[in-house]
Amino acid sequence: MAASLPDEKVTELRQVIHDRLSQDDMQRRIRELVSETLYNQAGKTTDDLDQQRLIGSLHSRGIIDELMTSMGLTNKQKHRPTESGEKPLHVDSSKRYLYLQVLGGKAFLEHLMDTNSSSTFTLYVHFRRQRFVSRSVVSCCEPDLREGFLLELRKDTGSNRMISAGDTLALADPIHLVLIKTDCSGESSLIGSHYMEWRRVLLSSRSRLCVAVEINGVGGEAKVPAGILELRLELMPRLEKVLSDDVVTAQIGLEHGRVAERERLFLVYAKQWWKEYLQVRPSHAHRLVKIFAQDENGINRPVCSYLSPLLAGRLLDNARQAARFVSLFGYERAPTVGGGAKTEQWCSMHAYLSKGKGDCENHAILLCCLLLGFSLDAYVCIGTKAKGMAHAWVMTIDTTGLVTFWESLTGHRYVHCPIDPDEPPAVPQPLPKYPYRTVGCVFNHQSFYANSQPSDSLDCCQFALLDETLWKCMSSDAIRSVCDVHLQPYWPVHPPLRGNTIDAGLSSHELELELRSLTTEHRQDLGLSTVWDNHLAYLLTPALAAYELERCTGLTAGNSEFQQSIRRSIADGHTFKGFPIQFIHSNARRIFASCLKSPVCTEIVTCRGDQVRLAIRVRIYPYPESTNAVWIMFACKYKSVL
The missing domain is CATH 3.40.33.10 (CAP)
Known part of the structure; x- marks a missing residue:
């Protein structure tokens, strides 16, 4: 600044700063900050005092911003410098944030020999419809993952007021961390997925908390640690009144208890519902009626919980473009160690979008969510293709009852023209063009229907879902009790789609x-x-x-x-x-x-x-x-x- 201003302007600016710093309140706050910094650096001399850390503390307390505001040099947006040479954070003083800082990784033993390879690690973060991605670093045993993410804490009501401590405690949504490895050819793989409980930071008197998060593997390795991420959480601005350990523990325990009770009641209901379904016809036991599915963390979830309407904003114009978009995701069956039957793994939406590929179930779920976002009556279908291979696709029913099948792997569409088995052989029947053979169940985020017709062959299947003689439905209240985002906060809502940045x-x-x-x-x-x-x-x-x-x-x-x-x-x-x-x-x-x-x-x-x-x-x-x-x-x- 001194090089770009005349000498008299520099002298005038120095005088203004001196006058402001000479005020009693400002001097007291600076002395308290310096004392606190010295206390935190116990055992070091004043010569060892980290100047950058001190300046950062002045910024975090708002002292420098307040000084500049008094001189008319800033607006509402504050720039908070961060450590490790990161870019400044743009902080709105009227909002509360959670600053998630990744300090590094360690103990990724499976990648001990990857140091000289060109494969990379990338960390993806999702919290309350906010998505972030880190820079890519070389994959190794101790990856240099050093990144900061500014997560806004806000209520669902959309209020612009700063969220209070009590409302912050009520935000039960976890932070979803997904670690992806990309090899030299561009192929990606899912290393680990972790839902982190962050509200322990509310117990800290300084609103800061350092934690070591153990990232487990996926699928069959969901209980085996893949590595550790060292994180630091910081509330900005810090809470004026620190919550007690009893209050935070009681709130988290109460939420877990409620969720566990709802899941237990739904399991009891599902068992009784399945028993009634088998009593209709013993052959129903061989139909593909899937009520629960396992995610990448090895957790069994109701299949309806994987779905919710997904709005694409201005990124996709219509349903057919959505089908084309989903078909561009890579197809990958869940990896297994050893041979045997196909291993099912229904990835969470965030993990699937981060990896960029998945099995047919993931493709069908994403397409169905997008079609629901366009207000279509859409369902995921579980059945078989040729040679009895299990498969998932999407179905829509229009207002006239016309049924259309959407193949999520290719984007192709097929109109369903059922065959009437009661017609005499001389009457010509439509030839099906779709590759599907049987259907066991259809479902979306609100409904679940199991095929109760004498045959589960798709050629002669009727899709009058409200006809109880053809389809056995689950209670919508039972589905809502475990799938509604307000009642089940530990399965985050779907993240928003990110636009493409390539030229x-x-x-x-x-x-x-x-x-x-x-x-x-x-x-x-x-x-x-x-x-x-x-x-x-x-x-x-x-x-x-x-x-x-x-x-x-x-x-x-x-x-x-x-x-x-x-x-x-x-x-x-x-x-x-x-x-x-x-x-x-x-x-x-x-x-x-x-x-x-x-x-x-x-x-x-x-x-x-x-x-x-x-x-x-x-x-x-x-x-x-x-x-x-x-x-x-x-x-x-x-x-x-x-």
Whole structure:
């Protein structure tokens, strides 16, 4: 500042600061702060006093902000410096925050030999519809995870007033921590998931608490520690009146007791309901009626608790675009150690979004939540596909009773036209186009129906869900008692979707250049020269746009114009060949290796002949949650030789 102001202005500013610091109240507060800092650094001399820590304490107490405000140099937003070289925090003085600071990780023994690898750890945080992600660090036994997250503490009423100590204690939502490992090829895996109880910080006289959180593995390793994260919690501003240990312990115990009692009553009800269902027909025991499912932490939850309407804001425009978005998530069956039957693992929504891939159940749950957000009458269906393989998909029922199936893995839609088994053989019956064979149950966040029809074959199934002779329903009150977010705070509501931050045009161009380089190298190894045709590559863009439009809407548009442009650009006696393909990642080497597995693409890449010209066009279509539809077309043109 002194270098950019005239000397007289600097002198005037120093005088103003001196006058403000000379006030009795300000001097008393600074003396108290220095004394407290010295007390916390017992055993050290005054020469060892950490200047940065002292300045940070002045900021946290609001002394520097108050000083600057008195001189008219700040507005309502305060900038609080943090430790370890982090960026300043933007703190609104009218709100209360919980500052979650990650100090590092240790004891990740499984990754002891990962020090020199290019794989990384990333920490994802979710708290009351607030989502954060850390920077990626090298995966190792003691990862250097040092990050700070500012979590706003607010009531559901949307009041702008600062939340009180009592209201803070009433916020039962845990902080969900998800640790993801990403390898050099871009493949991600879930290391651990942990729900952290944070309200013990209310017991601290300084509103600060340091804790070591043990992150367990997932699935079959849910009881085995994967590593430890060292955390520090701090309330900002600190509480004027510290709550007693008895009050906090009693509140947490009361909440756990209520939840445990509701879960116990629901389990009793579910057992009786299942017993009644089996009495209808003994063969019902073999139908896929799934009432509970295990999450990544090994906790059995009612399947309805995995669902709630999810609003995409301005990130998705309609239901079909939502189906396209979900289909771009990677498919991955729950990992197992050893052989045997399929292991089910219904990840929580936050863990699934963080990992970016999951099994068919996770895809179906996300799609159903989005369709419910668009106010459609949507349900998750549990049944089988060909060869009796268990599967999950989504169903919607419109106001006329028309049933539509949505395949969440592909985005395809199928209209259900049931077969009437009572019709004579001469009467033609509709041929089903969907890949599903049987259905055992359907459910959403409010309802659960089990198929009570004589046959669970989907071809002749009737979806009049309110007909008790066809479907046995669960009590909506019983479902609400364990699935309502206000009654069951320990299963957090779904996190909001995050927008995509990539520059689609720049990313498309960079991937295109990488694929060109790989193609040129491949042809050089075969002793072939390579000539690129930029204009031909440009003409391929409409085709890629038409493919993506068709995946989103089911409509084909622009194909005739594309064919006309290709015909006009290909000279007489020349031949054109093209090969379009779509990926959900942008790893150039993986893409090129996959394309060469196709005989058509290999024929284009290794094209021999007269006046051979090659072209590659890449078009990336971004969707929420960093998912991308990566369309690529390889093409060539050459002069035909007899």
